[in-house]
Amino acid sequence: MCTSPDMTIETSRPDLINTSLNIKYKDMTPSKISGQEVTITCQGFKNPIFQDIWYGFIFNLFDSEIFPNSLEVSESVAIDATSFTAA
Numbered sequence: 001m002c003t004s005p006d007m008t009i010e011t012s013r014p015d016l017i018n019t020s021l022n023i024k025y026k027d028m029t030p031s032k033i034s035g036q037e038v039t040i041t042c043q044g045f046k047n048p049i050f051q052d053i054w055y056g057f058i059f060n061l062f063d064s065e066i067f068p069n070s071l072e073v074s075e076s077v078a079i080d081a082t083s084f085t086a087a
Helices: none
Strands: 008-015 020-026 053-057 060-062 070-073 077-080
Antiparallel strands (some): 008 020
């Protein structure tokens, strides 16, 4: 489950086929829409191979069309799994 102080997150679920996390949101804070940093916190991840910072993740923002179009792609980001339980 993901939450954010910058928007209302309606759903957040993994897509295991495409190895992605899909987040559907609405009502983003107006000051965050144009090039500002957005905070999203996700909890409940399981099964990191080992506790570490995992690099190489990409955020891809899509519109809400029936066949979504990519609007923005982030630089590579890291996920901090140092406090996750390895399994």
